[in-house]
Amino acid sequence: MRWATFATETGERVGAVDGGTIHALPPGETLLDHLRQGTLPATLDEAAGRSTDTVALNDVRLLAPIPRPPSMRDSLCYLQHMRNAMAARGVTEDLPDIWYDIPAFYFAGPASVVGPYEDVTIAPGSTWFDFELEIAAVIGGTGRDLAPHQAQELIAGYTLYCDWSARDLQALDRGLGIGQAKGKDAGTTLGPFLVTPDELPDHAFDSPFDIEVRASVNGVLVGSGTTGKMDWTYGEVLSYASRGIPLEPGDVIATGTIPTCTLIEHFNALEPDAPTFPGWLAPGDVVELTAAGIGTTRQRVVAGVDPWPLAPRPRA
Structure with a gap:
């Protein structure tokens, strides 16, 4: 349903x-x-x-199917996205071993959730505003310290998840070395529906469903792909997330970006004005994300506000 x-x-x-x-x-x-x-x-x-x-x-x-989730986690299940994003910054070496050992995730802010057709405001102070097409699992039960097959059984349904990202602010976050912060606070889209697992192709804790996705800006295709080539499956990510803490009904856990379905992967820091890069999002741009069997979100980007300046601390 x-x-x-x-x-x-x-x-x-x-x-x-x-x-x-x-x-x-x-x-x-x-x-x-x-x-x-x-x-x-x-x-x-x-x-x-x-x-x-x-x-x-x-x-x-x-509105978003769950307008204010109890908690939200954004994972990185597609390591090729991470490789592509690193290459965009001019980093060509392979990922550190830790990325292959545990499924990475960070906590997102439930207050950032917006509906599938609502305007999205550019993060204060950002000029490198971006989107990321993801699919999120919504938890329908309670469980802790779960095996992957047990974790999979807690999924009540799936929804589109757009992780709006201020890439310039994210670079500042990266310098702190303690994870995502203001680069990810501007907005998180959920919708348009919560789709129960029986509506999607057969899948299991060790074999994710495979559906087509597309991302466009102002009617021009930016990226497309399929969901099935996950390095970490839903069952594995949920199992890891449940270590030492219960998953609760309504919790939202996203997959991370499906490769190419974001602007950063088409950027080249060595040639930022290359004609192959469509440019960062600007006021008036319309972003449309589609996942077969789940639905389509369509949102207009609007101007943000100037951030209130904070004076730096004296250097020791």
């Missing part, structure tokens, strides 16, 4: 999507509540039977 969260005059509603119709559950119910309580209808017939009214999909404003 496909689940949507949409805006109404009295607050958000949730419903099961059947073609162009949403079977809306009673007001006040949310996807997060149903995931926590284990009460999400398992079939479209069940959802329709519990629906209080129906609305046309084209008549509503879709």
